[in-house]
Amino acid sequence: MLTRRNLFTFCALSGLAASAGSLSACSGVGGGDAGASGSTTVRYAWWGTAARQTAYTKAIDAFKQHYAAIGVEPEFAEYTAYQVRMTTQMAAKNVAEVFWIPSAQVLTYAKNGLYRNLDDVQTLKWEDYSKTEIEGFKLDGKLNTLPFGIFTPVFRYSQTYADAAGLTLPADGAGWTWDSLAELAVTYAKNNKDKRWAFVYNPDADLPFEAWLRQHGEQLWTQDGKIGFTADTTAAWFDWWLKLVKAGAVPTPAQQNGMAPLWATIGKSVLGIFGNSNHIIDDAKSFPDQKFTLRHVPVMASPAAGHQFLYFPRVAMYANTDKVKVEAAGQLMNQQGNVTDFLKIVGMTMGAPTNPRVAKEAEAFATDNEKQMLKIVADDRGETRKPRYEAPAGTNSWRAIMARTVEALALGQKTPQDAAKGMISEIQTGIDRA
Amino acid sequence: MTSALAAPKRTGGYHLARQGKAAHVFLVPWLVGFLGITTIPMLASLYLAFTNYNVLAEPNFIGPANFIRIAGDERFWHSVRVTLLYVLFGVPLQLGFALFLALILDKGIRGLTLYRSAFYLPSLLGGSVAIAILWREIFGQDGLVDKFLGLFGIHASSWLQNPDTALWTLILLHVWTFGSPMIIFLAGLRQIPDDLYESARVDGATTLQQFRSITIPLLTPIILFNLVLQTIGAFQSFTQAAVVSGGTGGPVDSTLFYTLYLYQQGFVNFDMGYASALAWVLLVFIGILTAIQFALSKYWVFYGD
Numbered sequence: 044m045l046t047r048r049n050l051f052t053f054c055a056l057s058g059l060a061a062s063a064g065s066l067s068a069c070s071g072v073g074g075g076d077a078g079a080s081g082s083t084t085v086r087y088a089w090w091g092t093a094a095r096q097t098a099y100t101k102a103i104d105a106f107k108q109h110y111a112a113i114g115v116e117p118e119f120a121e122y123t124a125y126q127v128r129m130t131t132q133m134a135a136k137n138v139a140e141v142f143w144i145p146s147a148q149v150l151t152y153a154k155n156g157l158y159r160n161l162d163d164v165q166t167l168k169w170e171d172y173s174k175t176e177i178e179g180f181k182l183d184g185k186l187n188t189l190p191f192g193i194f195t196p197v198f199r200y201s202q203t204y205a206d207a208a209g210l211t212l213p214a215d216g217a218g219w220t221w222d223s224l225a226e227l228a229v230t231y232a233k234n235n236k237d238k239r240w241a242f243v244y245n246p247d248a249d250l251p252f253e254a255w256l257r258q259h260g261e262q263l264w265t266q267d268g269k270i271g272f273t274a275d276t277t278a279a280w281f282d283w284w285l286k287l288v289k290a291g292a293v294p295t296p297a298q299q300n301g302m303a304p305l306w307a308t309i310g311k312s313v314l315g316i317f318g319n320s321n322h323i324i325d326d327a328k329s330f331p332d333q334k335f336t337l338r339h340v341p342v343m344a345s346p347a348a349g350h351q352f353l354y355f356p357r358v359a360m361y362a363n364t365d366k367v368k369v370e371a372a373g374q375l376m377n378q379q380g381n382v383t384d385f386l387k388i389v390g391m392t393m394g395a396p397t398n399p400r401v402a403k404e405a406e407a408f409a410t411d412n413e414k415q416m417l418k419i420v421a422d423d424r425g426e427t428r429k430p431r432y433e434a435p436a437g438t439n440s441w442r443a444i445m446a447r448t449v450e451a452l453a454l455g456q457k458t459p460q461d462a463a464k465g466m467i468s469e470i471q472t473g474i475d476r477a
Numbered sequence: 478m479t480s481a482l483a484a485p486k487r488t489g490g491y492h493l494a495r496q497g498k499a500a501h502v503f504l505v506p507w508l509v510g511f512l513g514i515t516t517i518p519m520l521a522s523l524y525l526a527f528t529n530y531n532v533l534a535e536p537n538f539i540g541p542a543n544f545i546r547i548a549g550d551e552r553f554w555h556s557v558r559v560t561l562l563y564v565l566f567g568v569p570l571q572l573g574f575a576l577f578l579a580l581i582l583d584k585g586i587r588g589l590t591l592y593r594s595a596f597y598l599p600s601l602l603g604g605s606v607a608i609a610i611l612w613r614e615i616f617g618q619d620g621l622v623d624k625f626l627g628l629f630g631i632h633a634s635s636w637l638q639n640p641d642t643a644l645w646t647l648i649l650l651h652v653w654t655f656g657s658p659m660i661i662f663l664a665g666l667r668q669i670p671d672d673l674y675e676s677a678r679v680d681g682a683t684t685l686q687q688f689r690s691i692t693i694p695l696l697t698p699i700i701l702f703n704l705v706l707q708t709i710g711a712f713q714s715f716t717q718a719a720v721v722s723g724g725t726g727g728p729v730d731s732t733l734f735y736t737l738y739l740y741q742q743g744f745v746n747f748d749m750g751y752a753s754a755l756a757w758v759l760l761v762f763i764g765i766l767t768a769i770q771f772a773l774s775k776y777w778v779f780y781g782d
Binding site for chain 2: 123126127130133134151152154155156157295296297298299300301302303304308439440443446447450451454456473476477
């Protein structure tokens with residue numbers, strides 16, 4: 044029978060067991076205090092495909108060989124699983140010292156003090172960047188993340204399919220507009236012998252949508268963390284897509300197997316797709332016999348000045364990083380952003396290098412598709428651009444809301460105007476709550 | 478004399494005490510798990526249900542605000558409708574199919590063990606990611622079903638991407654995991670004495686009459702058991718919808734199960750306080766429903782004692 048005395052003994056033993064468990068768990072996960080020999084281990088968290096995992100593991104091994112005193116514990120996951128794990132780790136205050144930041148979380152993490160300031164980290168170098176660029180990297184005036192890649196919005200199409208159909212897309216300039224693309228899409232879908240659609244139905248692709256907004260003089264998010272776009276401009280975007288669906292130029296969500304169809308599957312049935320400039324690197328591998336061409340997204344007649352923009356994937360150092368690990372973590376971040384040999388191993392699936400020196404050096408070993416990406420990013424980088432602001436706290440799921448909205452749009456459940464208003468209202472609710 | 482009398486008493490108590498200690502030692506791992514993995518997290522989530530907790534900052538006590546918010550949350554009510562539809566159709570169809578197969582297997586056909594194992598297999602795999610992916614391939618665009626129907630000139634595109642059919646494919650997946658209740662039904666059927674059937678046959682009862690007047694009444698405790706268990710399980714379904722819809726509950730929320738919505742709130746929107754409140758609403762709802770099932774059982778369950 045459990046007596047009072049036994050109960051105390053039991054509690055003490057359970058407590059001891061639990062403590063031992065959590066202690067061992069801590070040492071297992073965090074493992075990597077500065078050792079007696081002066082070596083330090085840092086945890087490095089990133090996301091991607093299996094191919095990216097392999098490439099980064101190789102690069103980490105090379106890094107560890109070069110910096111024998113720094114150990115790296117990789118924490119890799121697929122993108123969605125990565126965010127779930129980050130949430131759990133943040134709750135437990137047990138985040139990797141160096142981690143990639145999912146696009147919708149940049150300011151959410153910042154607001155909650157997840158980033159360590161980087162301006163005192165000696166091993167992280169900034170010499171290759173201009174002062175203007177460094178200012179542009181800052182979040183709320185703080186240099187606390189390192190942008191290590193650049194994406195721009197693009198229209199990518201199969202040159203092979205286009206050639207087979209005798210199709211020539213208008214050159215950049217006055218002829219390359221949203222209207223001309225829509226017209227061309229309808230003609231292509233009607234006339235091509237293989238019954239392909241012109242492109243994938245993805246009005247929820249964030250960068251092309253942002254390009255549309257900026258050309259219309261609006262922006263995705265404002266500097267003070269609000270929604271920067273109106274229902275009218277959004278409705279016009281939805282309307283542009285809806286007309287193409289009705290004309291049979293792009294598939295419905297059901298026809299393309301959902302709002303996020305696998306490129307390896309849908310790629311056979313479409314001429315092209317709107318997306319990010321970096322996607323060509325992985326997507327082209329699904330169709331090795333085809334040649335793909337990257338184009339800037341079309342431009343409306345009389346677009347707003349400075350509409351071009353760059354999106355930066357970022358890496359950060361955890362705010363609670365132990366002092367003895369800061370320089371080691373900085374060294375690892377430096378590799379990520381500033382070392383060409385590292386880039387040579389990992390490839391350019393995370394976009395064109397942000398570091399201008401590395402970007403120039405990368406041209407020497409870039410593949411044809413990577414060269415296309417580098418050029419298209421360099422074009423936009425060379426433009427005078429209006430500032431771009433990150434997604435504010437509370438907007439974590441804005442893309443999911445948009446995907447749901449455009450699904451309903453294609454099904455005829457909502458008009459473009461209602462869809463736009465409903466989407467903005469739902470996103471605003473999230474911001475208000477945060 | 479006193480010591481001689483006391484000795485046997487002491488021996489018995491001593492053994493009992495030793496057994497008690499041993500029991501406690503063996504119970505410790507379970508108790509640690511029960512407290513650490515179940516009780517304490519449950520109490521923590523009960524507290525969090527009354528807070529605004531975004532995972533990153535400390536929870537902020539807000540009283541019943543999360544529960545008030547639930548009442549006016551359109552997506553919450555939508556997820557309730559989707560889940561109820563899933564449970565209302567999925568559970569009876571699954572139990573009916575399980576009973577049907579159990580009756581066939583109870584006839585003592587050759588290769589019974591093989592059939593039993595084969596039929597049970599989907600239950601082991603049904604809630605798994607692998608089967609959900611398989612389902613996506615079967616019912617997706619250019620999937621097996623679409624190709625088969627294509628032979629007859631029917632082209633339905635993706636069954637999982639059509640809001641009118643997506644939930645029904647998941648209900649079908651649920652029905653397909655009939656193995657577990659089937660095994661329990663089979664065990665129940667084996668408990669019904671053969672002499673009851675023999676007497677009925679002597680009295681001229683048909684097979685249907687035997688089924689209606691002997692099998693069903695004597696199987697009602699098993700039916701209740703399966704009904705309660707499968708209903709609770711169906712309300713907690715998550716993996717199928719999460720994998721098939723890519724975590725969105727789409728198309729247009731047509732597969733937004735309650736648990737998937739709860740997950741989205743907690744792990745996507747970082748609204749862990751609200752997610753905790755949703756979890757407690759589900760717990761209370763399932764508790765009430767189970768109590769109703771037990772209360773109503775006195776009208777239709779026959780225990781035979």
